[in-house]
Each structure stands twice: as structure tokens, then as C-alpha cells.
Amino acid sequence: MKRIILGVMLLLGTSTYGQNRAIDFKTASLKEAFNITKEQHRMIFVDCYTVWCGPCKGMDQQVFTVDSVADFFNSHFISVKMDMEKGEGPAAIKTYEVGAFPTYLLFDENGKQIYKFVGGMSATEFMAKIRVGINPKNEIATREARYAAGDRDHAMLRELIKQKFKQKEAAAGTAIAAEYFKLMTPQERLRPENWFLFGESYDARYMSDIGSLNFNYLLANYREFVAANGKELVDDKINAVFKGLASNCLAGYYFKNHPYRKEEFEGYKTLVSKSRYPDKVQLLILTDIAIAAGEQNAKAAGKLLADYVGKFTEKNKKVVFDYTNFCATKDRSYPYMKEISIEVAKTSTNPFLIKHCADYASRSTQTSSQHE
Numbered sequence: 001m002k003r004i005i006l007g008v009m010l011l012l013g014t015s016t017y018g019q020n021r022a023i024d025f026k027t028a029s030l031k032e033a034f035n036i037t038k039e040q041h042r043m044i045f046v047d048c049y050t051v052w053c054g055p056c057k058g059m060d061q062q063v064f065t066v067d068s069v070a071d072f073f074n075s076h077f078i079s080v081k082m083d084m085e086k087g088e089g090p091a092a093i094k095t096y097e098v099g100a101f102p103t104y105l106l107f108d109e110n111g112k113q114i115y116k117f118v119g120g121m122s123a124t125e126f127m128a129k130i131r132v133g134i135n136p137k138n139e140i141a142t143r144e145a146r147y148a149a150g151d152r153d154h155a156m157l158r159e160l161i162k163q164k165f166k167q168k169e170a171a172a173g174t175a176i177a178a179e180y181f182k183l184m185t186p187q188e189r190l191r192p193e194n195w196f197l198f199g200e201s202y203d204a205r206y207m208s209d210i211g212s213l214n215f216n217y218l219l220a221n222y223r224e225f226v227a228a229n230g231k232e233l234v235d236d237k238i239n240a241v242f243k244g245l246a247s248n249c250l251a252g253y254y255f256k257n258h259p260y261r262k263e264e265f266e267g268y269k270t271l272v273s274k275s276r277y278p279d280k281v282q283l284l285i286l287t288d289i290a291i292a293a294g295e296q297n298a299k300a301a302g303k304l305l306a307d308y309v310g311k312f313t314e315k316n317k318k319v320v321f322d323y324t325n326f327c328a329t330k331d332r333s334y335p336y337m338k339e340i341s342i343e344v345a346k347t348s349t350n351p352f353l354i355k356h357c358a359d360y361a362s363r364s365t366q367t368s369s370q371h372e
Contacts, residue, residue: 055120
């Protein structure tokens with residue numbers, strides 16, 4: 001029986017002893033690789049990694065050691081593995097705009113970058129991207145060339161912006177998005193195909209977070225965006241931004257980039273007040289909670305939640321989780337937690353939030369009369 005199983009495995013090419021080759025990464029520097037490839041007329045593949053990067057290690061162990069991958073690379077590329085924290089690495093991060101690890105770069109035999117992609121993935125996905133990239137006229141290189149030549153076709157710009165963020169080139173993506181914004185008419189900005197510039201996504205922190213040009217424009221033109229994209233979509237975005245503001249301030253993340261300035265938050269409140277958004281109160285209260293966090297005032301934040309959390313949307317109610325974390329480091333008496341718990345229990349459909357509030361209410365050492 002064992003012989004039969006082994007025979008089947010060998011026929012299928014699935015023997016555990018079958019994968020014994022790996023990509024032959026050269027120890028030469030990238031500069032030396034450029035010299036070698038001119039002589040051998042082969043492309044250069046660069047694996048931009050760090051020693052602490054989990055996905056980088058996964059690629060080393062599970063993709064670069066697949067025989068079919070290794071054979072293809074060893075016959076087509078000069079392969080270089082570059083530690084982005086040593087030697088040429090720090091300079092290469094700036095030169096090639098490496099914003100995440102692992103990042104993969106392809107260069108032609110003349111040293112021109114022709115392709116770039118990012119992240120850990122399966123061998124199948126990795127090879128699919130490589131096969132696209134080795135074509136000098138691949139879509140990434142083509143868009144880059146068109147943009148460099150002055151082409152500002154709107155459909156091309158949309159794809160280029162998405163491409164830049166996918167490649168983790170946030171600065172470039174943000175700059176092109178700002179350029180595209182200026183090129184559009186007011187009516188064009190409202191179109192669904194341009195919603196990614198204003199809506200909720202992983203890259204929204206760069207393009208449409210609180211205080212950004214895009215978000216301010218969205219808030220100022222609320223009714224027009226609703227008519228073009230739907231009320232639920234637009235409302236979800238606006239609520240998410242203000243809930244995120246309150247949460248990030250309570251967590252302290254917001255103030256890592258710049259110190260607290262009350263006038264900045266008052267400016268956000270002015271924008272809300274001038275807008276046509278129907279539920280202004282909820283946004284204003286979330287901003288006031290952010291202000292209380294900036295002033296390290298747990299009692300003020302707690303009082304606001306006690307008075308208004310029952311009127312918040314279900315998603316906005318989750319700011320209570322951030323409030324209890326804030327209190328854990330600022331005021332372990334958990335001001336107004338009992339009142340908050342009562343309001344959440346009456347109005348929320350989230351059993352985890354209800355239980356969370358009840359648990360923390362039991363820790364509260366202050367009574368309602370002591371709050372006042």
C-alpha cells in the first residue's frame with residue numbers, strides 16, 4: 001500500500017521531496033545587478049523586505065521555494081533580495097517609493113522600472129502578476145508613461161490613482177487625486193465613478209478624512225452627493241468620519257501627528273453647522289467628545305455620552321468602547337458609565353456593547369449626584 005501511495009504522489013508531482021529548488025537571489029547590490037543584466041540581457045527582480053516582516057518570511061518559505069517559480073525566475077531574471085533597513089535599502093525606499101513590505105520591483109535590462117506590486121500572496125497569484133509585469137507595455141507602465149507625457153484622460157487618472165494606492169505610494173496617489181479634483185467640473189465630482197475620492201475605503205485617510213479638501217467638499221455639497229450616490233452611502237461616510245474623529249481622539253491616535261488645538265475642532269463644528277446634513281446634532285456631539293478627549297476630560301466626554309448616546313446610530317454608539325478605554329488610562333472612576341449603560345440597554349441592538357456597558361457600569365465608583 002505504501003508503494004502505491006508513493007507512486008501516485010510521484011506521478012502527480014506532489015512528493016514532499018519534490019520541492020527542492022529556490023529563487024537564486026544574488027548578493028550583489030542593485031547597482032551591480034544593473035551592470036550584470038546589461039551583459040546578460042535579463043530583467044531584474046527585486047524583493048524589498050525587512051527581517052521583521054511576517055509576509056516577507058511567508059514568501060521566502062512558501063513561494064520562492066516552489067520549483068516552478070524558482071525555475072522561471074532563475075532562467076528569466078537577475079534576482080536581488082534587498083533589506084530595506086540596511087545598505088541600499090533606506091535610499092531605495094525613497095527612490096522607488098516603497099510604502100509596505102514586501103514590495104516587488106521589476107526592471108528592464110536598461111535599469112528602467114517597469115512594474116511594481118505589493119504584499120504576501122500565493123505562488124499562483126504571484127506568478128500571474130509577474131507574467132503581466134514582464135510585458136514592457138503592461139498596464140502599470142502604460143499609465144505611468146501616459147501621465148508623464150501629459151495625458152490627463154479622466155478614466156486613466158482614476159485608474160492611476162487607485163494603482164498608486166495599491167502600490168502603497170500614498171503621497172503620489174494623494175497628489176494625483178488632488179490634481180484630478182481640480183480638473184473635474186462640479187457635476188463630474190458627483191458621479192458614482194468618482195465616489196472613491198470621497199467615500200469610505202482603506203485609502204480614505206489620505207483622500208477624504210476629517211479636514212481634507214474632499215471631505216469638506218462632500219459636506220458642503222451634501223444634497224447633491226445624496227442625489228447622485230444615495231443617502232445611505234453618503235450618510236454612512238459622514239458618520240464614519242466623525243465617529244472616527246471621536247474614537248481616534250479618545251484613543252490618542254489623532255494627537256500623535258499634531259498637538260490638540262481647540263480651534264481646529266471648532267472649525268469642524270462650523271463646517272457641520274453650515275452644511276445641509278440633516279442630523280447635525282450627532283456630528284456636533286461627536287466633535288465635542290473629541291474636544292473633551294483633547295482636554296483629557298473624561299467627565300465631560302461621559303456626560304455627553306450619557307445625554308446623547310441613546311440618539312446615536314448603532315455604529316456611532318460604538319464610540320463607548322473607546323470611551324471606556326480612555327477612562328482606563330485617564331479616570332478609572334468611569335464617569336457617567338451607569339447612565340450610559342442604561343441608555344445603551346434601552347436603544348442598542350448590539351448585545352456585545354450592552355454587556356460591555358453593564359460590565360463597566362459595575363466598575364463605576366461615582367453616582368449621578370456626584371457627577372453634577
